[in-house]
Amino acid sequence: MKKQLPAFAALALITACATRPPVPDDAGGKTFVIERDLAGAHVARGEFNSITGVQRPFTAQLNGTWDGETFTLVEDFAYDDGETDTKTWKLKRVAPGEYTGTREDVVGTARGYQDGRAFRLEYDVRLPSENGKGRKVGFRDVLVNDGGGNVLNTATVGWFGFRVGSVSLIMEPAQEEAE
Numbered sequence: 555m556k557k558q559l560p561a562f563a564a565l566a567l568i569t570a571c572a573t574r575p576p577v578p579d580d581a582g583g584k585t586f587v588i589e590r591d592l593a594g595a596h597v598a599r600g601e602f603n604s605i606t607g608v609q610r611p612f613t614a615q616l617n618g619t620w621d622g623e624t625f626t627l628v629e630d631f632a633y634d635d636g637e638t639d640t641k642t643w644k645l646k647r648v649a650p651g652e653y654t655g656t657r658e659d660v661v662g663t664a665r666g667y668q669d670g671r672a673f674r675l676e677y678d679v680r681l682p683s684e685n686g687k688g689r690k691v692g693f694r695d696v697l698v699n700d701g702g703g704n705v706l707n708t709a710t711v712g713w714f715g716f717r718v719g720s721v722s723l724i725m726e727p728a729q730e731e732a733e
Contacts, residue, residue: 584671584699584701585668585670585671585699586671586672586673586697586698586699586705587668587673588618588625588645588653588666588673588697589618589620589625589647590620591697591699591705592616592618592625592627592705592725593618593619593620593625594617594618594727594728595615595616595617595727595728596615596616596617596618596705596725596726596727596728597613597614597615597616597725597726597728598612598613598614598615598616598629598707598723598724598725598726599611599612599613599723599724599726600612600614600707600721600722600723600724601721601722601723602711602719602720602721603719603720603721603722604711604718604719605717605718605719610633610634610635611633611634612631612632612633612634612723613631613632614629614630614631614632614723615629615630615632615728616628616629616630616725623646623647624644624645624646624647625643625644625645625646625647625653626642626643626644626645627642627643627645628640628641628642629641629642629643641657641658641659642657642658643655643656643657643664644656644657645664645666651667651668652665652666652667652668653665653666653667653675654666655675655677657677659679659680659681660677660678660679661677661678661679661680661690662677662678663677664676664677665677669696671698671699672696672697672698673696673697673698674694674695674696674697675693675694675695675697676692676693676694676695677692677693678690678691678692678693679691679692679693689713690713691711691712691713691718691719692711692712692713693709693710693711693712693721694709694710694712695707695708695709695721696708696709700724703726703727704724704725704726704727705724705725706722706723706724706725707721707722707723707724707725708720708721708722709721709722
Protein backbone atom coordinates (compact mmCIF):
# COMPACT_ATOMS: atom_id res chain seq x y z
CA MET A 555 0.00 0.00 0.00
CA LYS A 556 2.83 2.43 0.79
CA LYS A 557 4.26 2.04 -2.74
CA GLN A 558 0.92 3.12 -4.24
CA LEU A 559 0.80 6.36 -2.23
CA PRO A 560 3.65 8.16 -4.11
CA ALA A 561 2.14 7.13 -7.45
CA PHE A 562 -1.27 8.41 -6.37
CA ALA A 563 0.25 11.67 -5.13
CA ALA A 564 2.10 12.16 -8.44
CA LEU A 565 -1.07 11.48 -10.41
CA ALA A 566 -3.02 13.97 -8.28
CA LEU A 567 -0.32 16.61 -8.83
CA ILE A 568 -0.28 16.10 -12.61
CA THR A 569 -4.06 16.23 -12.80
CA ALA A 570 -4.18 19.44 -10.74
CA CYS A 571 -1.60 21.10 -13.00
CA ALA A 572 -3.49 20.22 -16.16
CA THR A 573 -6.90 21.53 -15.11
CA ARG A 574 -8.71 24.33 -16.87
CA PRO A 575 -8.45 27.81 -15.42
CA PRO A 576 -11.52 28.83 -13.40
CA VAL A 577 -13.84 31.65 -14.37
CA PRO A 578 -12.35 34.78 -12.74
CA ASP A 579 -14.15 36.05 -9.63
CA ASP A 580 -14.36 39.56 -11.11
CA ALA A 581 -16.25 38.40 -14.22
CA GLY A 582 -19.45 40.29 -14.88
CA GLY A 583 -22.81 38.56 -15.06
CA LYS A 584 -23.12 38.90 -18.86
CA THR A 585 -22.41 35.78 -20.91
CA PHE A 586 -19.39 36.16 -23.20
CA VAL A 587 -20.22 35.53 -26.88
CA ILE A 588 -17.13 35.68 -29.06
CA GLU A 589 -18.77 36.90 -32.28
CA ARG A 590 -20.45 39.74 -30.40
CA ASP A 591 -17.90 40.67 -27.75
CA LEU A 592 -14.72 40.60 -29.85
CA ALA A 593 -16.18 41.98 -33.08
CA GLY A 594 -14.52 45.20 -34.19
CA ALA A 595 -11.29 46.74 -32.97
CA HIS A 596 -9.89 46.02 -29.50
CA VAL A 597 -6.63 46.70 -27.69
CA ALA A 598 -5.27 43.94 -25.46
CA ARG A 599 -2.67 44.40 -22.75
CA GLY A 600 -1.24 41.36 -21.06
CA GLU A 601 1.67 39.26 -19.96
CA PHE A 602 3.01 35.76 -20.40
CA ASN A 603 4.57 34.26 -17.24
CA SER A 604 6.54 31.01 -17.15
CA ILE A 605 7.42 28.83 -14.18
CA THR A 606 11.07 29.73 -14.83
CA GLY A 607 10.32 33.35 -13.93
CA VAL A 608 10.25 34.72 -17.48
CA GLN A 609 7.72 37.53 -17.82
CA ARG A 610 6.87 38.85 -21.27
CA PRO A 611 4.49 41.83 -21.37
CA PHE A 612 2.75 42.68 -24.65
CA THR A 613 0.14 44.83 -26.33
CA ALA A 614 -2.01 43.51 -29.17
CA GLN A 615 -4.25 45.26 -31.65
CA LEU A 616 -7.20 42.97 -32.35
CA ASN A 617 -9.75 43.12 -35.14
CA GLY A 618 -12.65 40.66 -35.15
CA THR A 619 -15.22 40.00 -37.87
CA TRP A 620 -18.17 37.61 -38.05
CA ASP A 621 -19.64 36.48 -41.39
CA GLY A 622 -22.49 34.45 -39.90
CA GLU A 623 -20.50 31.23 -39.90
CA THR A 624 -16.85 32.00 -39.12
CA PHE A 625 -15.32 34.44 -36.63
CA THR A 626 -11.98 35.83 -37.79
CA LEU A 627 -9.71 37.52 -35.26
CA VAL A 628 -6.50 39.19 -36.46
CA GLU A 629 -4.02 39.72 -33.60
CA ASP A 630 -1.07 42.12 -34.11
CA PHE A 631 1.30 41.63 -31.15
CA ALA A 632 3.97 44.07 -29.97
CA TYR A 633 6.08 42.65 -27.14
CA ASP A 634 7.83 45.01 -24.74
CA ASP A 635 11.19 43.50 -25.84
CA GLY A 636 10.60 44.81 -29.40
CA GLU A 637 9.44 41.61 -31.12
CA THR A 638 6.27 41.81 -33.23
CA ASP A 639 4.03 39.04 -34.54
CA THR A 640 0.69 38.62 -36.30
CA LYS A 641 -1.67 35.69 -35.81
CA THR A 642 -5.11 35.10 -37.33
CA TRP A 643 -7.77 32.94 -35.71
CA LYS A 644 -10.52 31.36 -37.84
CA LEU A 645 -13.23 29.98 -35.54
CA LYS A 646 -16.12 28.22 -37.23
CA ARG A 647 -19.38 27.65 -35.37
CA VAL A 648 -20.18 23.93 -35.68
CA ALA A 649 -23.15 23.84 -33.28
CA PRO A 650 -24.79 26.30 -30.86
CA GLY A 651 -22.03 27.39 -28.47
CA GLU A 652 -19.40 25.12 -30.11
CA TYR A 653 -16.55 26.11 -32.42
CA THR A 654 -13.53 24.60 -34.13
CA GLY A 655 -10.62 26.75 -35.14
CA THR A 656 -7.23 27.24 -36.69
CA ARG A 657 -4.35 29.68 -36.38
CA GLU A 658 -0.91 29.67 -38.02
CA ASP A 659 0.86 28.11 -35.04
CA VAL A 660 -1.92 25.80 -33.81
CA VAL A 661 -1.22 22.08 -34.11
CA GLY A 662 -4.38 20.32 -35.26
CA THR A 663 -7.70 21.97 -34.51
CA ALA A 664 -8.65 24.24 -31.63
CA ARG A 665 -11.91 23.60 -29.79
CA GLY A 666 -14.01 26.44 -28.42
CA TYR A 667 -17.20 26.16 -26.44
CA GLN A 668 -19.57 28.11 -24.25
CA ASP A 669 -19.26 27.17 -20.58
CA GLY A 670 -21.86 29.09 -18.61
CA ARG A 671 -21.01 32.77 -18.94
CA ALA A 672 -17.45 31.97 -20.04
CA PHE A 673 -16.04 30.92 -23.41
CA ARG A 674 -13.28 28.31 -23.33
CA LEU A 675 -10.74 27.74 -26.08
CA GLU A 676 -8.38 24.76 -25.97
CA TYR A 677 -5.53 24.25 -28.43
CA ASP A 678 -1.94 23.12 -28.88
CA VAL A 679 0.83 25.37 -30.20
CA ARG A 680 4.32 24.48 -31.39
CA LEU A 681 6.69 27.01 -29.79
CA PRO A 682 10.12 27.62 -31.34
CA SER A 683 13.02 25.93 -29.56
CA GLU A 684 16.81 26.09 -29.71
CA ASN A 685 17.06 22.74 -31.52
CA GLY A 686 14.71 23.93 -34.29
CA LYS A 687 12.11 21.19 -33.70
CA GLY A 688 9.85 23.28 -31.51
CA ARG A 689 8.02 22.30 -28.35
CA LYS A 690 4.30 21.53 -28.38
CA VAL A 691 2.42 23.06 -25.46
CA GLY A 692 -1.28 23.15 -24.65
CA PHE A 693 -3.23 26.35 -24.02
CA ARG A 694 -6.51 26.47 -22.12
CA ASP A 695 -8.06 29.91 -22.38
CA VAL A 696 -11.05 31.31 -20.50
CA LEU A 697 -12.69 34.50 -21.79
CA VAL A 698 -15.30 36.44 -19.80
CA ASN A 699 -16.89 39.88 -19.69
CA ASP A 700 -15.89 42.10 -16.80
CA GLY A 701 -19.31 43.77 -16.80
CA GLY A 702 -17.84 47.08 -18.01
CA GLY A 703 -17.31 46.36 -21.71
CA ASN A 704 -13.90 44.71 -21.40
CA VAL A 705 -12.98 41.06 -21.95
CA LEU A 706 -10.75 39.23 -19.46
CA ASN A 707 -8.66 36.35 -20.84
CA THR A 708 -6.74 33.98 -18.59
CA ALA A 709 -4.91 30.94 -19.88
CA THR A 710 -2.83 28.11 -18.53
CA VAL A 711 0.02 26.70 -20.59
CA GLY A 712 0.81 23.02 -20.12
CA TRP A 713 3.47 20.60 -21.27
CA PHE A 714 2.94 16.86 -20.73
CA GLY A 715 0.25 17.62 -18.16
CA PHE A 716 2.37 20.06 -16.14
CA ARG A 717 1.55 23.73 -15.91
CA VAL A 718 4.56 25.62 -17.30
CA GLY A 719 3.11 29.08 -17.71
CA SER A 720 0.14 31.38 -17.80
CA VAL A 721 -1.15 34.29 -19.81
CA SER A 722 -3.47 37.02 -18.60
CA LEU A 723 -4.78 39.96 -20.56
CA ILE A 724 -7.52 42.55 -20.70
CA MET A 725 -9.13 43.39 -24.04
CA GLU A 726 -10.75 46.81 -24.30
CA PRO A 727 -12.72 48.24 -27.20
CA ALA A 728 -10.39 50.48 -29.21
CA GLN A 729 -11.02 54.20 -28.83
CA GLU A 730 -11.90 55.85 -32.13
CA GLU A 731 -9.51 58.62 -33.08
CA ALA A 732 -10.91 62.13 -33.10
CA GLU A 733 -11.14 63.71 -36.56
